[in-house]
Amino acid sequence: MFRFRAGGQDRPRPAPGERRDPVDEVPRVWRLAVYGFQHVLAFYAGAVVMPLLVAEGVGLEGEDVGTLINASLIACGISTIVQAVGFPGVGIRLPIVQGSSTTAVPSLVSVGLAAGGAQAGLPTVFGAVVAAGLALFVIAPLFSKLVRFFPPVVTGTILAVVGITLLAVAARQVGGGNAGAEDFGSPAHLGLAAVSLAVIVLLYKLSRGFLATVAILVGLAVGTTVAAFAGRTDFSKISDASWVGMAAPLHYGAPRWDTMAVLSLMLVMIIISIESIGQFFAVGRIVDRKVDGQDVVKALRADGLATAAAGVLNSFPTTVYSQNIGLIRLTRVKSRWVVAASGVIMLLLGLMPKVGAAIAAMPASVLGGATLVLFSTIAVVGVQILHQADLADQRNTILVAASIGIGFLPTAYPQFAEQMPGRQLHVLFESGIILGTLSAVLLNLFFHHLRLPGRNEKVPKPVDDPGDCMQHEARVAETP
Template identity: 35%
Template sequence: MTTAVHPVDQILPARAMASLGFQHMLVSYLGAIAVPMIVASALKMTTAQTTMLISTALFTSGIATLLQTVGFWKFGVRLPLMQGVAFSSVAPVIAIGSDPSLGFNGVCGAIIGAGVITMLLAPVIGRLKRFFPPVVSGCTITAVGLSLFPVSFHWFGGGRGAPDFGSPVFFAVGFGVVALILLINRHRSELVRNLAVMIGLLVGGAVAWMLGMGNFDEVSRAPWFTMVTPFAFGMPVFDIGAITTMVIVMVVQMVESMGLFVAVSEIVKRPITEQDATRGLRANGLASAIGGMFAAFPYIAFMENVGLVIVTGVRSRWVVATCGVMLCAVALVPKIGSLFASIPPAALGGAAMVMFGVVVAAGIKTLGRVEYDRNPANLSVVSITLACAMMPVMLPSMLEKLPGFLQPFVHSSVIIACVVSVLLNLLLNGVPARDESEHPIHTDNIQEV
């Protein structure tokens, strides 16, 4: 008997699930630990506290990923979305944590409170799904990819702050990884092709290490085992002002998440309903509340992993869920995590260039379905949106003097792309009709298994 299963819901063989999940973890690990490292440094935490913060961030990132990919009851958008710490939360977290009357306990209380409030707001924001037609989702996907390029360029050049940044040897390693990924993609075996990014990263990292890039100092200093427990920094402090600040930040993140949900659904060819979007936003709120309990942070989708979904063509949410389980496990063994983090930036840059490039290509493909001849207004939506979205990427200093209440919005290309494209589409094309279908039947790319 055969059953029609959408690629997003496919459960692959155990070997493929493990290897592909591991590949997602390699790609996401550095981004997952970046925010806790920045916050720990800014708040002058001890080495032990920093290690604890990294472990809790990884552990709760794994939980957030499972909530979003596997889902339960009215939680989870059930798409292949890796969840990670939202970079837009760094500034408010540091500001709250720097207040002597609050400290990091105040940060935890603010995130728990804001997470609960955003869960309650999820149905309201979820109703905005109809305002994200292909012209909007295409702009969002393209802006995501373009905004990620500076990250890959910094890695490609040897890492931000490297004394010999831009040295030809870094370019050699980076382009070598790109060439290896392209070569592997011509292999006959589908499994080998799907692991192209991981193989490129590991081989490129090994070559970079042999050339003297990077070191294993952090690996030797990291402990073998650590426990992740709730309220590791003490009981949370609930302050109305801090909670209000975090709610504002997380509402902005909800708008960004809405754009990402629709964008990813376009990429994997599984349209979502308002109910799906609401479940995804509700899962983000729950994950953030759990993060606050474990001394972690608010969570949002990592678009780096979406690039990996496009490169491999494997759209199974269960692969990303496997990555979530691995993150929880690695959080308990900091030495293994430090080994992943020691992959030289040049190798990461080569892999990132491929993945971020295909995100841009996916956005362009979506925009290619938009009608321009019969509706010239769409051309204005695309052109103005992308121009505005590139401001924080190309010239962030021009936005620094804008009012303080706008700062959480204007430093994210994704938020700008979402807001500008939605507003322009409403202004030029009118209000879209609400989709009354609660459970649409998806027929694209259904496979027999």
């Protein structure tokens, strides 16, 4: 009997008339298109928010913003196809949608500003993205051994720090984007943010179905429409953009190597990978497909390869999008080919510069109303994971408290970074996410893995199956 690979496991081909495994089932073309487009709608808002945040953070304007948005869609489409379709040794072959990771935003902005800001800083940014992606591809097999150093108390703390840090970015957007502007925080900006936020809240209140999955996108659309009627948007650049085209690979110049920037992005990739592992197990449970350590390795290799390709294509690291996992659970459509179709649609949208130009015209305050929800959700997920940790243990309480406090320092007072000697330390102390993550990992090693002389402390036994450590994240990720 011939056999084929699916999700890293050998499964027999179905006999004539026998129903194919739902994960490998190929729906009719019209269903592929409809279900695939539904995934794109659930994914789209988050995918375009990330390049907007980076562009704003490093000081890009106009056509460059649209270029990053289109590049992000192309990179996300490619990474989704690689993950869902799979190639020898790469890709988990499950219905997983990949999108640009907001976790990387603070580090990317810090690296870009340290390298000169705007277009001058992008070669360093993309150089770090390419290097970090290739590093993840190489070290992916080590993650089965590293997982035990990232228990719920560490991963939950990291996500909480990420959410809290990003809220500062959301607050700046709510005020209008430019804190130095005379009208920053004006009633007009706050009103537009309130419109997009109110629409999102109402849709989650009134809808439990498809509308709830696209609440962010609808909120952004309504907010932008209101801003247009109020004369607070500029759509003039949409007509200047072409219908079809894309920026050339390495559009902003050859990737530039910067050791501190690469280390910063590698740490971000480790954080993203730890987040993703829980999502892989969640999808496996939803589609009734066992995910093992080898599947995780293949999935992380796809993440690394896709991230390296994204850097070449003028884009940023990708990660699993949990909202699409919720959509799978809601619709019960488990086919990985539906997700692959959504990747093709993303790719086609990325080849339409007018799409990027239209999104770039969105007012920052409208975006702020949506990112308040998006970024706060990251912190909430961190709290959910922390519920799986033993916070009655005072060592864990101190770990969480110290790490959140340390991670908050650059958010409250960026001046700390300015006092650091050398650019490397300057970049390190600009990112609350990096500081909070380092604190959580090192304190976990100190409290739970370091044996002190003269004390009978038990060092945790290595875990053979990474799934055992990640079931808490799988449960969180399964929630629509």
